[in-house]
Amino acid sequence: MSRSRKSARPLTVAVLLISGVLAAVHIFATLVFTGxxxxxxxxxxxxxxxxxxxxxDQGWSLFAPGPYSxxxxxxxxxxxxxxDVCAKGSKGGAKFSExxxxxxxxxxxxxxxxxxxxxxxxxxxxxxxLWPTINDLxxxxxxxxxxxxxxxxxxxxxxxxxxxxxxxIPASELQDMRSYxxxxxxxxxxxxxxxxxxxxxxxxxxxxxxxxxxxxxAQRHKPEKERSSSERLIGWRDVKAFGEDTVASWS
Amino acid sequence: xxxxxxxxxxxxxxxxxxxxxxxxxQYASSLYDWFTVERxxxxxxxxxxxxxxxxxLGWLVFNAPVADKIWGPGSAYLEPYxxxxxxxxxxNVLEGTGTAFFVFWYVVAILLAILFTxxxxxxxxxxxxxxxxxxxxxxxxxxxxxxxxFIRIMLIYLIFADLSRVWSIDAWRRNRKxxxxxxxxxxxxxxxxxxxxxxxxxxxxxxEAGMYKVxxxxxxxxxxxxxxxxxxYYGVFPWLSELISYNSWVVVLITYxxxxxxxxxxxxxxxxxxxxIALITILGMHLGIAIVMGLPFFSGIMASADAVLVSGAxxxxxxxxxxxxxxxxxxxxxxxxxxxxxxxxxxxxxxxTLINH
Numbered sequence: 067m068s069r070s071r072k073s074a075r076p077l078t079v080a081v082l083l084i085s086g087v088l089a090a091v092h093i094f095a096t097l098v099f100t101g102x103x104x105x106x107x108x109x110x111x112x113x114x115x116x117x118x119x120x121x122x123d124q125g126w127s128l129f130a131p132g133p134y135s136x137x138x139x140x141x142x143x144x145x146x147x148x149x150d151v152c153a154k155g156s157k158g159g160a161k162f163s164e165x166x167x168x169x170x171x172x173x174x175x176x177x178x179x180x181x182x183x184x185x186x187x188x189x190x191x192x193x194x195x196l197w198p199t200i201n202d203l204x205x206x207x208x209x210x211x212x213x214x215x216x217x218x219x220x221x222x223x224x225x226x227x228x229x230x231x232x233x234x235i236p237a238s239e240l241q242d243m244r245s246y247x248x249x250x251x252x253x254x255x256x257x258x259x260x261x262x263x264x265x266x267x268x269x270x271x272x273x274x275x276x277x278x279x280x281x282x283x284a285q286r287h288k289p290e291k292e293r294s295s296s297e298r299l300i301g302w303r304d305v306k307a308f309g310e311d312t313v314a315s316w317s
Numbered sequence: 318x319x320x321x322x323x324x325x326x327x328x329x330x331x332x333x334x335x336x337x338x339x340x341x342x343q344y345a346s347s348l349y350d351w352f353t354v355e356r357x358x359x360x361x362x363x364x365x366x367x368x369x370x371x372x373x374l375g376w377l378v379f380n381a382p383v384a385d386k387i388w389g390p391g392s393a394y395l396e397p398y399x400x401x402x403x404x405x406x407x408x409n410v411l412e413g414t415g416t417a418f419f420v421f422w423y424v425v426a427i428l429l430a431i432l433f434t435x436x437x438x439x440x441x442x443x444x445x446x447x448x449x450x451x452x453x454x455x456x457x458x459x460x461x462x463x464x465x466x467f468i469r470i471m472l473i474y475l476i477f478a479d480l481s482r483v484w485s486i487d488a489w490r491r492n493r494k495x496x497x498x499x500x501x502x503x504x505x506x507x508x509x510x511x512x513x514x515x516x517x518x519x520x521x522x523x524x525e526a527g528m529y530k531v532x533x534x535x536x537x538x539x540x541x542x543x544x545x546x547x548x549x550y551y552g553v554f555p556w557l558s559e560l561i562s563y564n565s566w567v568v569v570l571i572t573y574x575x576x577x578x579x580x581x582x583x584x585x586x587x588x589x590x591x592x593x594i595a596l597i598t599i600l601g602m603h604l605g606i607a608i609v610m611g612l613p614f615f616s617g618i619m620a621s622a623d624a625v626l627v628s629g630a631x632x633x634x635x636x637x638x639x640x641x642x643x644x645x646x647x648x649x650x651x652x653x654x655x656x657x658x659x660x661x662x663x664x665x666x667x668x669x670t671l672i673n674h
Contacts, residue, residue, distance in 0.1 A: 086352075123458075127526065133533065314390070
């Protein structure tokens with residue numbers, strides 16, 4: 067039942083035009099931002115990414131182009147002695163915990179329960195973000211992350227924000243190293259809190275990222291006992307320091 | 318003379334263009350009327366409000382036992398990651414705060430979700446809910462799923478929509494007092510633009526998701542659906558996953574229907590019949606994702622937005638059917654009830670909605 071207007075009010079027309087144009091531009095920008103890489107998207111960067119920072123951030127690839135086809139695990143081991151003793155290794159009297167599969171522990175609450183809380187996916191989502199940053203590293207740097215960097219020694223041997231790093235490492239490579247380091251810091255922070263929760267105290271942690279491939283579709287009726295698996299080791303790192311409230315939230 | 322008349326009546330491009338002269342003006346006028354005369358989809362938006370409000374509430378309550386650890390001070394380890402995400406005040410207000418403030422914030426978010434669901438002062442509650450809910454999510458975005466992202470964006474659009482026109486505490490209070498609310502034309506325009514944004518975002522999500530899928534070799538092969546449900550993380554019920562993926566025909570059909578339904582969704586909205594097919598198919602897909610993959614929040618949030626695509630007349634039919642079921646239930650168990658007569662007079666808003674559809 068449409069009642070037609072006798073005349074359009076200028077203010078209404080102005081609001082309609084402005085809001086309509088803004089809405090159309092926003093939806094177009096969303097379409098470009100969430101879509102695959104195109105010349106339009108490239109030409110609109112970095113303004114496009116800046117616009118979608120924060121609350122408008124989104125991505126709708128949703129299990130595509132490649133569906134989720136592996137189980138992702140994060141494993142943690144801690145050195146429970148003081149940092150000085152840990153640095154000397156087991157021969158020097160350092161005490162180590164066993165390897166713990168944190169993801170498997172978290173997923174115990176997930177099986178058969180569609181209403182499991184988000185505590186069941188913490189380590190899995192860290193794995194999901196850390197793994198691709200390792201893949202982006204050069205072979206040389208990817209091999210380096212398995213080494214220990216402890217007692218204040220920076221990972222890769224550089225402070226990645228220093229002038230020295232900027233001068234000696236190509237810009238794109240440095241960008242990838244920073245992205246990796248950011249996620250490594252998150253993972254080490256997570257492992258630190260997990261270690262404190264499980265063993266009371268720890269001075270160093272090391273992590274393993276393991277991916278077990280889902281049995282291929284064609285072999286689903288005759289799965290092999292051993293699934294194909296790949297692994298990344300992140301060597302010993304100093305634990306991170308956190309405030310009382312943070313530690314209390316984990317205890 | 319006859320020839321002259323014939324030439325005048327014969328079809329010509331010039332005459333065709335002359336007849337079309339008024340058309341742009343006619344379209345502009347219709348468009349103007351659509352945006353200014355009435356607020357559209359008030360029942361669909363009310364259902365979206367109630368459903369998404371309940372889901373946000375459920376999400377907050379189910380996660381309450383671990384909230385302090387996941388989004389509160391316990392999430393401090395994520396600082397290197399969230400420092401580059403670009404959340405500004407007030408959405409980053411929880412960074413570095415203590416447990417007491419976080420608990421206060423979380424409780425207020427729960428209260429706001431309740432007020433939003435029942436439709437109390439939604440003009441004020443909706444932006445507040447957006448701020449409180451988003452600030453919690455901003456603390457730990459990696460742990461969010463598509464539902465968290467989607468509803469956060471929807472809440473921005475819904476700030477401009479009239480969400481409590483019907484089926485709300487606000488509407489109930491207005492009816493009780495006999496108030497007739499004055500409608501400002503500009504507010505109506507913003508409501509309808511917000512509705513367009515909700516529908517456009519919904520279409521965009523499905524379309525993009527479908528377009529990414531057609532690029533994947535496993536989606537092309539028709540076996541993609543098997544993989545996530547066979548993983549430990551998304552295969553919440555392994556026996557169900559095995560049952561579904563046992564027959565290859567079922568796997569291929571579900572995979573292809575998913576892709577086709579997502580890509581075709583925006584185009585199927587143009588006709589009443591195809592729109593219904595699209596909605597039923599998409600709802601079936603969401604139900605499957607919720608149960609088989611253990612993603613009820615994501616599926617529920619997406620389905621709640623689909624509610625705006627269902628006509629007001631249909632929602633009124635569903636309301637009457639539900640009320641009939643409720644009355645029958647009350648009568649059956651012999652409780653005291655005061656079922657309204659089946660031929661209850663319709664309110665003016667209901668009559669307008671039924672005529673429009």
